[in-house]
Amino acid sequence: MKKIFFFITVLFFNAVSAQTLPGVIPNISDHDYAVPVQYHFETMPAEKLSDTISRQYIYGSQSMLVKWTFKKGAVVPLHHHVNEQITWIPEGLAKLNSQGKTFLLKAGDVIVIPPNVPHEFIALEDTIDIDIFTPARQDWIDNTAQYLQQLPNKK
Numbered sequence: 001m002k003k004i005f006f007f008i009t010v011l012f013f014n015a016v017s018a019q020t021l022p023g024v025i026p027n028i029s030d031h032d033y034a035v036p037v038q039y040h041f042e043t044m045p046a047e048k049l050s051d052t053i054s055r056q057y058i059y060g061s062q063s064m065l066v067k068w069t070f071k072k073g074a075v076v077p078l079h080h081h082v083n084e085q086i087t088w089i090p091e092g093l094a095k096l097n098s099q100g101k102t103f104l105l106k107a108g109d110v111i112v113i114p115p116n117v118p119h120e121f122i123a124l125e126d127t128i129d130i131d132i133f134t135p136a137r138q139d140w141i142d143n144t145a146q147y148l149q150q151l152p153n154k155k
Contacts, residue, residue: 041067050074050151052123057140064136070094070123078120079147083133085113092127096120 052074098119
């Protein structure tokens with residue numbers, strides 16, 4: 001009986017204290033002890049893929065955030081992947097070729113590329129490209145992305 005009383009008391013106090021903490025919704029998930037992880041993006045290592053392309057990325061269990069830095073003339077060859085891709089160009093000018101169409105991407109533009117849609121990217125001037133992938137790019141994590149092996153001056 002003491003064990004049951006103790007168990008109920010612990011549950012009650014956990015529920016009451018959880019309701020008073022900022023950012024807590026009690027019993028919303030089985031991950032009661034999971035917490036957000038904070039990073040400062042500029043401290044993430046930059047991976048130089050070629051003389052004209054570098055990237056930084058971070059990924060969670062379901063998505064990936066990438067910052068590309070392209071010099072004028074950089075080309076990411078035609079490729080496709082199982083991931084949905086949302087691309088935002090905060091700075092620069094680029095061209096994206098996909099499905100027989102050419103999209104001119106200038107600072108402020110966003111384009112959504114559905115899964116398995118072939119596309120290639122050409123930087124028309126120095127460009128910053130922010131991409132979100134869902135799910136995370138497992139081929140990058142495993143270093144098996146074949147199209148990246150095609151980059152000129154691969155580092």
